[in-house]
Amino acid sequence: MSIEVLDPGPLSTLQDLGRPGWAHLGVARAGALDRGAAALARRLAGGAVDDAVVETTLGGIVLSVRRAVTLAVTGARCEVRVGSRQVAHGAALTVPAGSVVTVGPALDGVRSYVALAGGIAVDPVLGSRSTDTLAWVGPPRLAAGQVLAVGRPVRWPEPPAAVVVRSREAVLRLRPGPRRDWLTPGAWEALDGASYDVAPDSDRIGLRLAGPVVERRAGELPSEGMVLGAVQLPPSGQPVVFLADHPPTGGYPVVGVVEDADLDLCAQLRPGDPVVLRTG
Template identity: 60%
Template sequence: MSLLVLAAGALTTIQDRGRFGHAHLGVPRAGALDAPAAALANRLVGNDPDAAVLETTLSGATFRTDHAATIAVTGAWCEVRVEGRQVAHTEAVSIRAGATVALGPARSGVRSYLAVGGGIDVRPVLGSRSTDTLAWIGPPRVQDGAVLPVGPHTGTPGPLDVGVWRRADRVLRVVPGPRADWIGADAWNGLDRATWTVDAASNRVGLRLQGRPLERCRHGELDSEGVVLGAVQLPPSGQPLVFLHDHPVTGGYPVIGVVVPDDLPICAQLRPGETVAMRVQSIAGIVAKDSAGSSTE
């Protein structure tokens, strides 16, 4: 069983929950940037949570299946058509063998997820089927004409009984990082109160932000050190960068903060030119505010 890629779009990759336990070898986790949306797609078609899905970027993609299948599209909202007929987004859909499935451009958000019953069954690399776009570990970028194997579908499609919850405000909660003392009180206030614009150079490696530059109070050299998912790094430009799933494992610029893990899916769906705020808080503050300002996909 397989999918034929008729049009791969701007960037389509294969992703699962990620590649864990290899950072000491210089291998980041990769995996779906909007993990809750990818998990929902798998649950809707009855896949195992570890099944691989297709992650499209902005422009959508088109596929043809050689077998009857159950599919679901989640994440960034886009028009989904099967043989030219519009079908539901965020819902399991049955399709016949030979059907063409087209995901249109994202109308809101950036990344959509296509799950197929049985999962994309490429060979795992270091325990994961995810594509790492920094080191290109794992399956290659999906190209026009590629034939993607699909595993046997043994699960039962599920209802949309639990959706993907989003914070209603476009805010990233940030806790101080290991180099928090590299910026002073004025810069922390600037980070906390400013509105940042998403740069067009953002990708799966990092979310690049533009705004009033943050001034460092320390200007010396910093040896390379470990970098975690969600790290907020401050280059000499003063424009912060939030590291995402394909981030490097070391870096030479100070990590002044770390985005709360629950807010990282927001980064996955921010479009170039959109704005986002950061709010600096303690660990206790995260717990206190976690229930505030949510919406559903």
């Protein structure tokens, strides 16, 4: 079985669970940015827990199905069409051979996930089929005319998922980071309830926040290891939340770490969306 990419949209990549354990060689984890949405798509389509899925960014993707396949689209709400017929978002769909599947632009959120029964069958790089957009380790970004093999399904599809309605206001909970002592007195307390907007240059590497300046002492640190969700504070005083494709090391102080349960939300925040930080 195979599918052809007719239009990849602005940025579509392949993502699985990522490649943890290579940071000591300078290789990022990568993997689906909205892990919950990707996992749901796999379950709905009848895929395995580590199947590679397609992650789209804002603009969707158009695929041509060469043989009948079961698929599911989750994540950012969007219009899904098989030919001219609109079909359900968040449900397993059996698509006939020769069909054109259109995953439209995100109506809210940023990233949609397309899972196919059997998963996308590409050769792993360092144990993962995820695309790292910082170092471009793994499969290249999807391109028009590219043909992707689909593996053999392992189980039956699941019933449709409940619709997830996200609040307009995002709340990110922070735990103190290893360099909290680089903050000036009272700066950590001032972060509790502080409001920011998502900056336009946010991507899979980091969620950049624009708003109140967080006061920190002057100077630089030697490069040190970074973890998923680390909140780094550059001299501008504007926080950056490291996401799946973050560099393994950095020289700015990590003053906090976002709770793991809140990281999927970061994947769906658009430039200009409001974000409230909580430290309590």
